Amino acid sequence: MAPQEHQDSSFSWIMRSGWHGLCPRCGKGKMFKSWLKIADKCENCGLDYRFAAPDDGPAFFSLCIVAFPLTFIIVWLQVTYEPPVWVHLFTSVPLMAAGCLLPLRPIKGWLVASQYVNKAQEAGTDALWAKLHDVADREKESRDG
Numbered sequence: 001m002a003p004q005e006h007q008d009s010s011f012s013w014i015m016r017s018g019w020h021g022l023c024p025r026c027g028k029g030k031m032f033k034s035w036l037k038i039a040d041k042c043e044n045c046g047l048d049y050r051f052a053a054p055d056d057g058p059a060f061f062s063l064c065i066v067a068f069p070l071t072f073i074i075v076w077l078q079v080t081y082e083p084p085v086w087v088h089l090f091t092s093v094p095l096m097a098a099g100c101l102l103p104l105r106p107i108k109g110w111l112v113a114s115q116y117v118n119k120a121q122e123a124g125t126d127a128l129w130a131k132l133h134d135v136a137d138r139e140k141e142s143r144d145g
């Protein structure tokens with residue numbers, strides 16, 4: 001298999017399993033046992049999640065990317081419409097809270113999934129790739145059929 005092929009499929013796999021919070025090995029079990037807590041192991045394939053210890057640094061860094069444009073929108077609203085302060089309580093504050101909290105889970109999921117894939121890639125397990133493609137194929141079949 002071409003290296004390029006590996007990269008493409010692993011990236012889309014990371015995006016998908018991270019976004020849905022699913023096990024990066026089998027794509028079925030859940031990655032999270034609560035809102036932001038990583039499960040001990042996959043309930044489906046038994047993958048031990050202890051390998052995945054993403055510290056929240058990268059997640060909060062990514063948050064800044066979300067919070068930054070939001071701040072601009074809020075400042076723009078203030079300058080353009082000059083709303084009274086209470087308007088911000090009902091618009092800007094929940095907007096900021098949602099903008100900061102909602103992306104946390106997929107970001108964490110992506111970190112865990114990419115850690116798993118990178119680790120597997122380092123180990124050079126061709127079996128993993130066979131498995132990943134197998135899962136993807138089966139998913140495609142169930143979608144089409």
Ligand SMILES: [Zn+2]
Pocket residue numbers: 023024025026027028029042043044045046047
């Ligand atoms: Zn699993």
